[in-house]
Amino acid sequence: MSRFRVALHIVPRRGLLDPQGKAVADALHTLGFTAVHDVHVGRHLVLELDAASPAAAEADARAMCEKLLANPVTEDFEVAGVSAA
Amino acid sequence: MKFGIVTFPGSNCDYDAYRAVIDVIGEKAEFLWHKDHDLRGADVVVLPGGFSYGDYLRPGAIARFSPIMREVATHAQRGGPVLGICNGFQILCEAGLLPGALLRNVGLKFISAPVHLRVENAGTLFTNRYHQGQVISIPIAHGDGRFTADAETLARIEGEGQVAFRYVDGAGPSARWSAPNGSMNAIAGIVSAQGNVLGMMPHPERAMDPILGSQDGIGVFESVVARVAA
Numbered sequence: 001m002s003r004f005r006v007a008l009h010i011v012p013r014r015g016l017l018d019p020q021g022k023a024v025a026d027a028l029h030t031l032g033f034t035a036v037h038d039v040h041v042g043r044h045l046v047l048e049l050d051a052a053s054p055a056a057a058e059a060d061a062r063a064m065c066e067k068l069l070a071n072p073v074t075e076d077f078e079v080a081g082v083s084a085a
Numbered sequence: 086m087k088f089g090i091v092t093f094p095g096s097n098c099d100y101d102a103y104r105a106v107i108d109v110i111g112e113k114a115e116f117l118w119h120k121d122h123d124l125r126g127a128d129v130v131v132l133p134g135g136f137s138y139g140d141y142l143r144p145g146a147i148a149r150f151s152p153i154m155r156e157v158a159t160h161a162q163r164g165g166p167v168l169g170i171c172n173g174f175q176i177l178c179e180a181g182l183l184p185g186a187l188l189r190n191v192g193l194k195f196i197s198a199p200v201h202l203r204v205e206n207a208g209t210l211f212t213n214r215y216h217q218g219q220v221i222s223i224p225i226a227h228g229d230g231r232f233t234a235d236a237e238t239l240a241r242i243e244g245e246g247q248v249a250f251r252y253v254d255g256a257g258p259s260a261r262w263s264a265p266n267g268s269m270n271a272i273a274g275i276v277s278a279q280g281n282v283l284g285m286m287p288h289p290e291r292a293m294d295p296i297l298g299s300q301d302g303i304g305v306f307e308s309v310v311a312r313v314a315a
Contacts (some may be wrong), residue, residue, distance in 0.1 A: 017191065019190075019192070020193065023193060068142070068146060069142070073118045073178075073186040073233070073234065074233055075237070
């Protein structure tokens with residue numbers, strides 16, 4: 001077993017109303033960042049865990065997303081990176 | 086008849102629910118701790134409002150894995166009544182005992198205010214003391230109450246009469262849908278497909294006495310007592 005660091009992005013599902021994202025986009029527009037089309041506010045999680053391989057660490061992290069870390073009704077997740085911890 | 090009121094770390098409406106049952110309804114009530122493994126003979130389970138586990142991750146996401154929730158799910162699967170209020174509704178959705186999810190209010194603000202609700206199905210375990218279409222006044226107090234579901238789920242719960250309460254903008258028959266939190270179809274409360282689990286964002290336990298400004302919440306408790314006693 002080795003220790004890995006797995007970074008996860010959890011974001012509101014596309015198409016769902018995201019009032020936080022819209023508020024941030026509006027604020028950016030107010031500041032003059034008019035090129036911004038859309039903002040999605042989600043969560044970034046970093047897990048440190050023991051696993052046999054990077055692939056196993058990623059598989060474990062995905063299982064955690066499906067069970068707890070992301071809401072299957074409203075959120076999507078992606079594994080942003082796996083590195084040795 | 087006994088109500089079992091579950092206290093999670095961060096619950097803050099458990100005592101209100103307890104007093105509503107004991108003082109107003111005149112039935113028995115007992116607090117159940119989230120780490121308990123049995124319902125101690127409760128006929129009706131109440132998941133009260135509050136901020137279980139500080140709303141960490143998502144409201145209700147961690148509470149749904151509390152030991153007591155296994156018993157609550159078994160109780161629900163056997164047809165036992167479960168009433169989730171506010172955070173309790175969020176927990177029931179996270180646990181998969183009710184469809185959909187409750188997201189951040191569309192205006193991003195916590196809203197604490199009395200609202201008008203229309204009883205959309207007066208045939209449920211929890212609404213049979215109301216009239217179909219009756220408009221009642223019950224307070225809400227939440228920051229994450231925007232009911233959301235995919236189109237297929239929404240069509241199903243509408244088609245099956247699972248919408249128990251809807252937010253409306255007034256008391257008259259011409260009142261229109263009006264969700265202060267941006268809920269899809271102005272949904273304020275739904276029942277499970279079997280009909281024995283109700284989740285609602287408004288707080289009936291805060292509308293039990295004239296001194297609270299409304300007694301319109303009594304019907305929720307009386308309805309379930311009437312059915313379970315029958």
